[in-house]
Amino acid sequence: MNIDILKQELYSLCLEFSILCKTNDLKLVTAESCTAGLICGYLTDLPGSSAYIEGGFAVYSNHMKATILDVSCQTLEEFGAVSEQTALEMVSGALSKASNANIAVSVTGYAGPDVHDNVGLVWIGFKESNAQAICKKYNFLGNREAIRLQTINEAIKLILKQY
Numbered sequence: 001m002n003i004d005i006l007k008q009e010l011y012s013l014c015l016e017f018s019i020l021c022k023t024n025d026l027k028l029v030t031a032e033s034c035t036a037g038l039i040c041g042y043l044t045d046l047p048g049s050s051a052y053i054e055g056g057f058a059v060y061s062n063h064m065k066a067t068i069l070d071v072s073c074q075t076l077e078e079f080g081a082v083s084e085q086t087a088l089e090m091v092s093g094a095l096s097k098a099s100n101a102n103i104a105v106s107v108t109g110y111a112g113p114d115v116h117d118n119v120g121l122v123w124i125g126f127k128e129s130n131a132q133a134i135c136k137k138y139n140f141l142g143n144r145e146a147i148r149l150q151t152i153n154e155a156i157k158l159i160l161k162q163y
Contacts, residue, residue: 001146010149013156014043020163021052028159029101030056031069031094033081033108034122039152054101057094069093082108084123084135091125091133102129105155109138111147122151126158134158 020026030040040056043049057068062081065071071089079085090106098104109122120140127133136158140150 001140001142001150003145003149006146006149006153010042010153010156013153013160014046016160017043017156018046018049018052020160024163026103027052027054027101029054029094029098029104031090031104031106031125032056032058033060033065033090033106034111035107035148035151035155036060038148039105039107039155042152043156054098057097059090065090069097082110082118082121082123084137087123087125087135088133091127091135095127095129103127103159105159107151107155109147109151111144111151113144120147122147122154124151124155124158126162128162 032039037056037058044053059065059068062076066073069090070093071086075085075089087106087108091104095101095104104127106125110118112119122138122140123135125133125135138154140147
């Protein structure tokens, strides 16, 4: 994966996202594990982003997922931190904790470079207030930076596809 191309795409997606939010009165909260706050960071690079970004939760450890976002210990034990179930609970937890937000995105995955069979596996969740959460599975290729950038890009694309 070409990092420069991913970053150019990310900038365009951030611009498109800002227009979507301003047009539809959307306010986002993020719940990030493998990206550790980068989604929120990139989206707030644009001036005026405080109008549509409520904030984010960087919940890297299982303990933080459980205590901050109310991901159940049973879910974490049974399915693991990198699972559809965890991503869904993360996105619901984030939205319930951020009362001014009306949309949320969550990401959990393996960015590497650990010697792990599932490096590149990422689950991305999305939830709108008073709606069912959705979740998508991705298998990204590349190094840690490329996997994280692809995750951010796809998280923003997932939100954009809902409108």
